[in-house]
Amino acid sequence: MDSVDELVALVGEPNERAATKGRPALLDVDRAWLAASPFCVVATADAEGRCDASPKGDPAGSLVHVLDDHTIALAERPGNRRVDGYRNVLENPHVGLNFFIPGRGDTLRINGRARLVGDAPFFDAMVVKGHRPLLALVVEIEDLFFHCAKAFLRSGLWKPETWDPEAHVPRRAVIASQVEPAGMSIAQLDDYYDESNYERGLY
Numbered sequence: 598m599d600s601v602d603e604l605v606a607l608v609g610e611p612n613e614r615a616a617t618k619g620r621p622a623l624l625d626v627d628r629a630w631l632a633a634s635p636f637c638v639v640a641t642a643d644a645e646g647r648c649d650a651s652p653k654g655d656p657a658g659s660l661v662h663v664l665d666d667h668t669i670a671l672a673e674r675p676g677n678r679r680v681d682g683y684r685n686v687l688e689n690p691h692v693g694l695n696f697f698i699p700g701r702g703d704t705l706r707i708n709g710r711a712r713l714v715g716d717a718p719f720f721d722a723m724v725v726k727g728h729r730p731l732l733a734l735v736v737e738i739e740d741l742f743f744h745c746a747k748a749f750l751r752s753g754l755w756k757p758e759t760w761d762p763e764a765h766v767p768r769r770a771v772i773a774s775q776v777e778p779a780g781m782s783i784a785q786l787d788d789y790y791d792e793s794n795y796e797r798g799l800y
Contacts, residue, residue: 702746
């Protein structure tokens with residue numbers, strides 16, 4: 598498939614409500630959603646179009662700081678220091694974000710232009726467990742809208758009876774030993790990824 602015309606011929610045109618649901622500023626319902634969301638995915642691309650989609654998580658109420666109706670900020674917490682998405686933002690500011698509320702099938706999508714901020718007074722409002730963020734991703738909103746629940750209904754993602762996280766793939770320590778060689782034994786990796794130990798480095 599090589600053209601938009603071919604694509605539209607295959608999938609059809611959106612109805613008017615779907616086609617026009619985007620808006621450039623936050624409403625009260627959007628603010629409420631962001632306050633209730635503990636998790637989002639941030640999509641970026643570098644100057645040549647190579648993409649990255651990075652998960653971000655914090656307690657609900659701490660993931661997003663709303664600066665105004667057109668601007669939000671996400672805190673960066675300690676991680677593996679690859680910062681793939683942030684490297685992309687330095688080359689290409691366009692970002693897409695999808696905010697989730699556990700158990701809800703609909704999501705809130707925000708598209709806009711991002712910049713990195715090393716410190717600002719609003720960082721004081723983004724403290725979690727006594728730690729200020731390392732930096733923040735500030736997003737100027739260009740378009741936002743709610744996305745329907747069909748993907749979650751198809752996948753059964755929020756249905757606990759479908760959960761069996763180790764049924765078909767090995768545990769994290771085994772995966773790390775196979776694809777991220779670091780000279781550690783399985784026992785050492787099990788200890789490293791043990792939830793009680795891993796959580797000590799979250800903030």
